[in-house]
Amino acid sequence: MNFLAHSLLGFNRSALIAGQFCGDFVRGSDLSRFPTEIERGIRLHRHLDRFTDTHAVLTPARQHVPNVPLRLAGIVVDVMFDHYLARRWEQVCEISLEQHADLVHLALEEHELHFPPKLKRFMQLLKREDILQKNIHLEAIELTLSRIASRSTKFAPLALTTTELEPLRDSLVEPFTTFFPALHQAALEYLASPERRVS
Numbered sequence: 001m002n003f004l005a006h007s008l009l010g011f012n013r014s015a016l017i018a019g020q021f022c023g024d025f026v027r028g029s030d031l032s033r034f035p036t037e038i039e040r041g042i043r044l045h046r047h048l049d050r051f052t053d054t055h056a057v058l059t060p061a062r063q064h065v066p067n068v069p070l071r072l073a074g075i076v077v078d079v080m081f082d083h084y085l086a087r088r089w090e091q092v093c094e095i096s097l098e099q100h101a102d103l104v105h106l107a108l109e110e111h112e113l114h115f116p117p118k119l120k121r122f123m124q125l126l127k128r129e130d131i132l133q134k135n136i137h138l139e140a141i142e143l144t145l146s147r148i149a150s151r152s153t154k155f156a157p158l159a160l161t162t163t164e165l166e167p168l169r170d171s172l173v174e175p176f177t178t179f180f181p182a183l184h185q186a187a188l189e190y191l192a193s194p195e196r197r198v199s
Contacts, residue, residue: 001052001183002144003126004082004135006045007104008093009187016041017104018111023049025119034114044190051186052078052179061175065168068157075158079144080169084176086136092180101132138162138169 003021010017019034019041031039052058058077065073089097108115108123115123126132134140142162149159160168 001048002078002082004085004132005078005180005183006048007132008085008100009044009048009184010041010104010107011187011191012095012103013037014103014107014110016044017107018114019043020045021108021119021123022115025116025122035111038111038114040191044187047190048183048187051183055179055182057175057178061172064171066164068160072155072158075148075155076145076160076168077172077175079141079148080165080172081176081180082135083138083141083169084173085180086133089136092184097133097136101130104132138165141165 003024006020006023007017010020015035015037019038022034022038022042023045026034026042031042034042053074058074061077062070062073065076068076085092086097089100093100095103105123105127108126112120112123131140131144139162142160142165145158145160149155149157
């Protein structure tokens with residue numbers, strides 16, 4: 001899953017949302033430099049990534065991403081799942097997607113002091129390009145994958161066009177419908193558990 005899903009599973013808690021975003025930009029198990037709730041968000045992010053990577057329903061989904069090596073197919077599935085979330089937003093959140101995006105931008109601005117430089121740059125892009133809301137459009141998914149593909153030649157196969165993504169969108173509906181409620185429950189259970197200090 002990508003930024004929209006992670007932010008949704010911050011459950012409208014400002015520091016937890018900030019930690020969820022930090023999860024893609026912070027390495028290592030020693031997170032003592034972060035406030036407690038941001039640290040909790042980082043560890044939640046990592047927990048949900050592990051849950052996603054090992055969930056049985058997603059294995060066949062990754063195997064059927066055309067023209068993308070299996071080692072990269074999970075990235076496509078993750079980004080596409082943000083598209084499904086945006087399209088079904090009223091079913092998964094009590095506030096509008098626009099309101100949620102505004103909440104996320106405010107949360108990131110509030111906690112920017114604790115962010116690494118790459119996240120500070122990304123949060124500006126996130127707001128300027130209205131990335132969270134634009135996930136509803138398949139063209140935005142193409143752009144996200146194109147940006148990832150441009151990072152390195154090894155990611156080049158991720159540069160899928162909208163034409164290539166359209167049939168994939170249909171084939172991933174069922175895995176998403178099965179997986180997302182399980183992911184949501186995994187987040188709730190993690191947050192209800194005693195705080196864990198492992199990465």
